[in-house]
Amino acid sequence: QQQVKQSPQSLIVQKGGIPIINCAYENTAFDYFPWYQQFPGKGPALLIAIRPDVSEKKEGRFTISFNKSAKQFSLHIMDSQPGDSATYFCAARDTGNQFYFGTGTSLTVIP
Amino acid sequence: NAGVTQTPKFQVLKTGQSMTLQCAQDMNHEYMSWYRQDPGMGLRLIHYSVGAGITDQGEVPNGYNVSRSTTEDFPLRLLSAAPSQTSVYFCASGKRAYGYTFGSGTRLTVV
Numbered sequence: 665q666q667q668v669k670q671s672p673q674s675l676i677v678q679k680g681g682i683p684i685i686n687c688a689y690e691n692t693a694f695d696y697f698p699w700y701q702q703f704p705g706k707g708p709a710l711l712i713a714i715r716p717d718v719s720e721k722k723e724g725r726f727t728i729s730f731n732k733s734a735k736q737f738s739l740h741i742m743d744s745q746p747g748d749s750a751t752y753f754c755a756a757r758d759t760g761n762q763f764y765f766g767t768g769t770s771l772t773v774i775p
Numbered sequence: 776n777a778g779v780t781q782t783p784k785f786q787v788l789k790t791g792q793s794m795t796l797q798c799a800q801d802m803n804h805e806y807m808s809w810y811r812q813d814p815g816m817g818l819r820l821i822h823y824s825v826g827a828g829i830t831d832q833g834e835v836p837n838g839y840n841v842s843r844s845t846t847e848d849f850p851l852r853l854l855s856a857a858p859s860q861t862s863v864y865f866c867a868s869g870k871r872a873y874g875y876t877f878g879s880g881t882r883l884t885v886v
Contacts, residue, residue: 670817698874707779707865707877708818753817761806761825761871762833767817 667691668756670766677744678774685739685769687754692735694756698763699728699739702751711752712739744773777801781866781878788856788885796851796881798866804876806869807849808833809841811862812880818865824849856885 669688677683687697698713714721714728714737721728725742741748754766782797800807808823820833824843838860840852849868853860861884867875 666817673815696874700874700877705880707867707879709877710874713874755874757874761869762808762820762823763875764820765810765818767815 666767667764668754668766670754670769672769673767674770674772676772676774679745681744681773683741683744683748683771683773685752685754685771686736687738687756687766688734688736689756689764690735691756691758693759694764695759696757697728697730697737698755698757699726700753700755700765702753702768708753741771744771746773746775749773779866779868779876779878781864781881783881784879785882786884788853788883790856790858790885792856794853794856796853796864796866796883798849798851798878799847800849800866800868800876801847802868802876803846804868804870805846806871806875807843808867808875809839809849809851810865810867811835812865813862821851821864853883858885861885 699711700708701711702708712723712726727740730737751768753768755763779800805826809821810818819835822841824830864881866878869875
């Protein structure tokens, strides 16, 4: 079964909007939660990551919000740009350093 | 510093043929993994390694073999290709404290 559930499957926003992508997990042993960005024809690239002892992390226009009690985390993209159009994957790491990925969200930012 | 290098980038196989997908990293990462990416299913773990000489199965190992004789190399072998193995294959490597670095992928079609 899917260890990390991601929604929505696709998202369209206007330039300057704030797309939000959500992920949920069940395994409380997960200890590291990265987000990856993937452009067509390329491999996923690490964007930002958070550990469960922190509720929020910001890097530039990208913010992760983490709710440990609800076992949910989300990615917010501030002031989104057409160049942010890509597929985004959330992931969670288990104690064996293996990553489980969500099914991905295709983001389109309209100029 | 090349990162994670995958070869070939594209491959077409006939059903029943075997082949090896190559993966090499030059970052001295102890962890290496193979994923396959299919539409709507995200990235699924095939096999992984926590160091030279140590490998283990992931979520979808059937039909694939791996070995890790050196820290740098982690080849993936398809034993007898089937159309269900048509996919994009990604190799990734990393250290315990951080997320993975992905290669650019191998696009495999089995006819």
